[in-house]
Amino acid sequence: MRTQVAIVGAGPAGLFLAHLLRAAGIDGVVLERRSREHVEGRVRAGILEQGTVDVLARLGLDGRLRRDGLVHTGTNLTADGETVRIDLAALTGGRAVTVYGQQEVMRDLFDAAEARGLPVVFGAEDLRLHDIEGDRPGVSYRTQAGEGRLACDFIAGCDGFHGVSRRAIPPGVLDIVERVYPFGWLGILADVPPAAHELVYASHANGFALASMRSETRSRYYIQCGIEERVEDWPDGRFWDELCLRLGPALADHVVRGPSFEKGIAPLRSFVAEPMRHGRLFLAGDAAHIVPPTGAKGLNLAVSDVVMLAEALAEFYRGRSTAGLDGYSARALARVWKAERFSWWFTRLMHRFPDATGFDRRMQVAELAYLGTSRAAQTVLAENYVGLPLDPV
Known part of the structure; x- marks a missing residue:
């Protein structure tokens, strides 16, 4: 089998890229190790930047999305009984x-892929990337139907942090930068009405809550928890009690308790692998970078990556220019590092670190106080929160 672009991974990066390439008249095939049900069922991000909404449109x-999505023009930070509302719309x-x-x-991406005839191969195991430094790259794999090989012009590695794409790059090529945070997020889903009409980020002596x-x-x-803790340590009653304590009495009065139907602990890390291109292989999304969820940037960064990659591939197939492909990594990383900075800053501001000193805590208090009184500081937060442009002037 042959295609122009082999896309490894059917998560957000891979499926968005497949649709973008189809819109540009470029053929692509998506190879996914798991089933559609597994990929679609993963509980992940919930905040879409304006740019991501625009791409879907x-x-x-x-x-x-137009029918069911909840548009938020503001978000809220609370600490020690004081709440600051960041008016996103007014500031941006x-x-x-x-x-x-x-x-x-x-679900929307998969339904449309099926309706539009975008080829997605599920259950593609033992994925191996070939000749990524040459001019005849390809991907071999195995399904229940037997062995397969996909020849292509380019490979897009969209298979996440644990995927094979980044590992296919020879040792010594990538510069890996990483920070693992000394806590995690314990999150639940419950079929109860939300406590507030907008998100509330809470800083408390016991730790962060959202x-x-x-x-x-x-x-x-969500509540901040120790990385050594287990889900079994947190029955619903204990979780609700701790959440209400951290949110504060004013908001706790509006928390409707109910049984959780999903509960898990997610570790937090900042991670970047650069460059995001090696030969005919291009990395996108979590295959190249991870951000802590505080800034809600993970899915949105994946979308901005593949928008840039799709533009570069379209430029190549229109006129055989490699300028966009050659500049892809630097262009994508310029936005990635700004999102990494914002997510790191927001995480540092709102969480309690086990090794924090009294000085560190006073800096958090001062920063939150400054945000409460400075329109300029609120504008910086708002601009980053709603999403920076792909190529800021």
């Missing part, structure tokens, strides 16, 4: 974010 995939010229879970995004939602009847809540 451009691809004609925003029908359910009318821009906003939209609450629409990654599971819903993936009041979020997936719809007007489904809530998503």
